[in-house]
Amino acid sequence: MASLADGGRFSANAGSRAGLPSALHPALETMSRDELAALQLQRLRTVLHNAFANVPWQRRRMQAAGMHPEAVADLDDLRHLPFMVKTDLRDHYPFGLFARPVDALARVHASSGTTGRPTVVGYTGGDLSRWADLMARSMSGAGVKRGDLVHNAYGYGLFTGGLGAHCGAERLGCPVVPISGGGTERQVALLMDFGASVLCATPSYALAIAEVAEHMGVDLRQSRLRVGMFGAEPWSAAMRHDIESRLGLRAYDVYGLSEIMGPGVACECECRNGLHGWEDHFLFELVDPETGAPVADGEAGELVITTLTKEALPMLRYRTRDITRLTHQRCDCGRTHLRILRVTGRNDDMLIIRGVNVYPSQIEAVLVGRPGLSPHYQLVIERRGSLDHLRIEVEAVPGLDPAAFDAIAREAVHHVKSMIGVSAEVAVMVPGSLPRSQGKAARVRDLRQEPTACA
Numbered sequence: 323m324a325s326l327a328d329g330g331r332f333s334a335n336a337g338s339r340a341g342l343p344s345a346l347h348p349a350l351e352t353m354s355r356d357e358l359a360a361l362q363l364q365r366l367r368t369v370l371h372n373a374f375a376n377v378p379w380q381r382r383r384m385q386a387a388g389m390h391p392e393a394v395a396d397l398d399d400l401r402h403l404p405f406m407v408k409t410d411l412r413d414h415y416p417f418g419l420f421a422r423p424v425d426a427l428a429r430v431h432a433s434s435g436t437t438g439r440p441t442v443v444g445y446t447g448g449d450l451s452r453w454a455d456l457m458a459r460s461m462s463g464a465g466v467k468r469g470d471l472v473h474n475a476y477g478y479g480l481f482t483g484g485l486g487a488h489c490g491a492e493r494l495g496c497p498v499v500p501i502s503g504g505g506t507e508r509q510v511a512l513l514m515d516f517g518a519s520v521l522c523a524t525p526s527y528a529l530a531i532a533e534v535a536e537h538m539g540v541d542l543r544q545s546r547l548r549v550g551m552f553g554a555e556p557w558s559a560a561m562r563h564d565i566e567s568r569l570g571l572r573a574y575d576v577y578g579l580s581e582i583m584g585p586g587v588a589c590e591c592e593c594r595n596g597l598h599g600w601e602d603h604f605l606f607e608l609v610d611p612e613t614g615a616p617v618a619d620g621e622a623g624e625l626v627i628t629t630l631t632k633e634a635l636p637m638l639r640y641r642t643r644d645i646t647r648l649t650h651q652r653c654d655c656g657r658t659h660l661r662i663l664r665v666t667g668r669n670d671d672m673l674i675i676r677g678v679n680v681y682p683s684q685i686e687a688v689l690v691g692r693p694g695l696s697p698h699y700q701l702v703i704e705r706r707g708s709l710d711h712l713r714i715e716v717e718a719v720p721g722l723d724p725a726a727f728d729a730i731a732r733e734a735v736h737h738v739k740s741m742i743g744v745s746a747e748v749a750v751m752v753p754g755s756l757p758r759s760q761g762k763a764a765r766v767r768d769l770r771q772e773p774t775a776c777a
C-alpha cells in the first residue's frame with residue numbers, strides 16, 4: 323500500500339497489471355473496498371491533524387464539533403464536522419485557510435468567480451506531484467499513452483485546466499503543445515500540422531474548434547486525433563456524440579475543481595459509464611442539498627469532497643454545489659473506485675422557471691441532436707409582468723433553409739414542454755449568431771436580476 327508521503331507516486335515505466343492495461347497505478351486503482359477504506363482512514367487522520375495543527379479556523383471548527391484528529395476511529399466520524407463552502411475561502415482571502423506559509427508553496431491558482439473576490443488555492447511541491455499523478459492516471463484510463471502528442475487548449479493561467487492537464491500529460495510521458503484557448507484557426511492548423519492524437523479542451527471549445535475547421539474546409543476527422551479529454555463544464559451525451567462525429571475522436575469526461583485540486587479529481591475510463599473518483603486521495607459524499615443528509619447510491623444529490631492528501635490547503639467536507647449521482651458498484655474495467663455519474667449541473671445553475679426546476683444541461687439534452695439544430699444555444703430568462711419567460715436561442719445547423727426554422731422551433735417547444743415540463747419560446751437562429759467560448763461556455767442570461775436602466 324502506498325504511503326501518504328509518496329502519495330501513490332508511480333514510475334511511468336511501471337508495468338500494468340494484466341487485464342487492466344490502461345491503469346497507471348494498477349495496485350491503487352483496483353485495491354479492494356476494505357483496503358481503500360483503511361487507506362482513507364489513515365490519510366483522513368493525517369489531513370485532520372494537518373488542518374488542526376496549522377489552520378486556526380479549522381482547529382476552532384473541530385473543537386466546536388467536539389472532534390480531535392487523534393480520536394477519529396472511523397470514516398463516519400467526519401460527519402460531525404460541518405460542511406465547508408466557497409465563501410469560507412473568500413472570507414479568508416487570500417491565504418487564510420492555507421496550512422503552509424507562502425514561502426513553502428510551489429504554486430497558487432485562483433478562480434475568478436463572477437462577483438467579488440477570487441477563490442485562491444495553493445499547492446506544495448508534493449501536492450503538485452500528486453495532482454500530476456492523478457491527471458496522468460485519468461488520462462491513461464481514457465486511453466492516452468506515453469508518447470501521444472497532447473494539444474492542450476485549456477486556458478493557461480490562474481485557471482487550473484491548462485497547467486493541470488499539461489503536468490498530467492508530461493507525467494504520463496506525453497509531449498504537450500501548450501496552446502491554451504483562443505486563436506482557433508491557428509489551433510486547427512497546428513492540429514493538422516503537428517498531428518496531435520489527444521485534444522484537451524472544454525467541450526464547448528472543442529465544438530468551436532470543429533466549427534472553425536469546417537469553415538476553413540479542414541476535415542479534422544482526417545487528423546490523427548484519437549482521444550478527447552473534455553471537462554470543466556456540464557455537457558450532454560448528445561453533445562459528446564456531436565463532438566465525436568465532427569472531430570473523429572473518442573471523447574472522455576474529466577471532472578475537477580480548483581478548491582479540491584483541479585482537473586483529474588474524477589475521470590471516465592474506457593467503459594465511459596461514470597467517472598471514477600480517485601478515492602485514495604479524496605473522500606466523496608453525496609448529500610441532499612436542502613438538508614445535508616446522506617443520499618443513497620443512484621439518487622441525485624450534491625457532491626461533497628474531503629481532500630485526503632492535500633498539504634497546502636486541506637479541504638474538509640467541501641460542498642461543491644455540483645449535482646450528480648454516485649455508484650459504488652464495481653466497474654467493468656476492474657477499477658474499484660466509485661463512479662460519479664456525470665455532473666449534470668451546479669446547484670447555482672439551477673433555474674426556477676415558473677416554479678419548475680430546470681438545469682441548462684437538461685435543455686441541452688433535449689435539443690442537441692434534434693434534426694436541424696446545432697449544439698450552440700443560450701437561455702435567456704426575463705420577467706414578463708409577474709411571470710418568468712424562458713427563451714431558448716439555438717442555432718440551426720449550417721446550410722439549413724431558413725424557411726424551415728419556424729417548424730423546427732415549434733417542434734422544439736413541444737419537446738421541451740413534454741420532457742422537462744416547462745413552457746419556453748424557442749428561437750432558431752442563423753448559424754454563427756451566438757457567442758462562442760474559448761473556455762467555459764456562458765449558457766444562461768438571466769435578466770431577472772439585472773437592474774433596470776433607472777435603478
Ligand code: DLL
Nearest residue numbers: 433483553554555556576577578579580584585665
Ligand atoms: O473547471 C477544473 C477542470 C479543468 C476540470 C479542466 C476539468 C477539466 P473550476 O474552474 O474551479 O475548475 O470549476 C469547477 O466546474 O465545480 C463543476 O461545476 C464544473 N465542472 C468541472 N468539470 C466538470 C465536468 C475546473 N466534467 C467547476 N462536468 C465544478 C460538469 C464540470 N461540470
